[in-house]
Amino acid sequence: MQIGPHVLPNPLFVAPMAGVTDRPFRQLCRAFGAGYAVSEMVTSRKDLWHTLKTSRRADHTGEPGPIAVQIAGTDAAMMAEAARYNIDRGAQIIDINMGCPAKKVCDQWAGSALMRDEALALSIIEAVVAACAPHGVPVTLKMRTGWCAQVKNALAIARAAEQAGVQMVTVHGRTREQGYKGEAEYQTIAAVKAALRIPVVANGDIDSPAKARAVLAATGADALMIGRAAQGRPWIFRAIAHHLATGQDLAPPLVLEVRRALLGHLQDHYALYGEHTGVRSARKHIGWYVRTLPGGEAFRARMNTLESAAAQWQAVADFFDELAQAHERLPQADAAAAVGQGVEAPTQA
Numbered sequence: 001m002q003i004g005p006h007v008l009p010n011p012l013f014v015a016p017m018a019g020v021t022d023r024p025f026r027q028l029c030r031a032f033g034a035g036y037a038v039s040e041m042v043t044s045r046k047d048l049w050h051t052l053k054t055s056r057r058a059d060h061t062g063e064p065g066p067i068a069v070q071i072a073g074t075d076a077a078m079m080a081e082a083a084r085y086n087i088d089r090g091a092q093i094i095d096i097n098m099g100c101p102a103k104k105v106c107d108q109w110a111g112s113a114l115m116r117d118e119a120l121a122l123s124i125i126e127a128v129v130a131a132c133a134p135h136g137v138p139v140t141l142k143m144r145t146g147w148c149a150q151v152k153n154a155l156a157i158a159r160a161a162e163q164a165g166v167q168m169v170t171v172h173g174r175t176r177e178q179g180y181k182g183e184a185e186y187q188t189i190a191a192v193k194a195a196l197r198i199p200v201v202a203n204g205d206i207d208s209p210a211k212a213r214a215v216l217a218a219t220g221a222d223a224l225m226i227g228r229a230a231q232g233r234p235w236i237f238r239a240i241a242h243h244l245a246t247g248q249d250l251a252p253p254l255v256l257e258v259r260r261a262l263l264g265h266l267q268d269h270y271a272l273y274g275e276h277t278g279v280r281s282a283r284k285h286i287g288w289y290v291r292t293l294p295g296g297e298a299f300r301a302r303m304n305t306l307e308s309a310a311a312q313w314q315a316v317a318d319f320f321d322e323l324a325q326a327h328e329r330l331p332q333a334d335a336a337a338a339v340g341q342g343v344e345a346p347t348q349a
Helices: 023-031 052-057 076-088 111-116 118-135 154-164 187-195 209-219 236-246 255-273 275-290 296-303 309-326
Strands: 012-014 036-043 068-072 093-098 139-144 168-172 200-203 223-226
Touching: 012 023, 012 236, 023 036, 023 255, 036 076, 036 093, 068 076, 076 093, 076 118, 093 118, 111 118, 118 139, 118 154, 139 154, 154 168, 154 187, 168 187, 187 200, 187 209, 200 209, 209 223, 209 236, 223 236, 255 275, 255 309, 275 296, 275 309, 296 309
Parallel strands: 012 036, 012 223, 036 068, 068 093, 093 139, 139 168, 168 200, 200 223
Antiparallel strands: none
């Protein structure tokens, strides 16, 4: 799998998710076998570039390459400037967001709302490609199948994007109107793959090794992008890679391995966000880890009352120590039922 000059170790990607795919989470997923990870979307509004929120999203300290940054906006010149700004700060791949379904984004005609105006979408693509070309930085595009069931124009936009110089396209198998409701469909992704020469990535409802194999077969895609199913289950990348290579399923991870991974993730999270914000924003990650485990709901309710990093970290350590006394490996749970259960799901860009 290759994006421009960058050769990737495998075709399993982490989807950009607002409030989730910060540097600690991206590095965790890569440690568990993801071949590529894209940052949370960074706004093209220049007045917000120096805010604490944006600076954290643009933090790639110690992260292995290629560094991929997703940008979002509605103005071609501003998007081009945002691309150059992020390249100056280490971005090696620029991804254009035309997939975010969030109302606050679409109300500004950004994200998937751009699919309603193909001329504007193409002008943004052309401007960003032109801005990145002198630096040798490839441009990729993430989008949905269309705005609504009556207007599925992913194929038309993908063809125009390829002609404009985009080097990879990711398609989430839902319209913006669907949000995350219903089931993803893969016929549109298959049509895009059949029409393009550049790599095409399938995204949407890939929540198990068996589903990953089925989606590859249905779409012919070059790679898979996994979002919500990786929340609290970053080892899903390792499990999918093993299944695709051998046809066999891996045993669930050892409880002590999950304990070590989560505690390390928390330390990195606190270091990035500081104690006050870090403790609060870590709660969702912890909730995703424990949502299907014995005693998980009661633990999450208690954990959400803790205010210090030390207390939160120790509570997690104690919970998994107790779990390890009863189970060597993580108790099995239905993957599809676990996605989004008990914790508010983030916006996937």
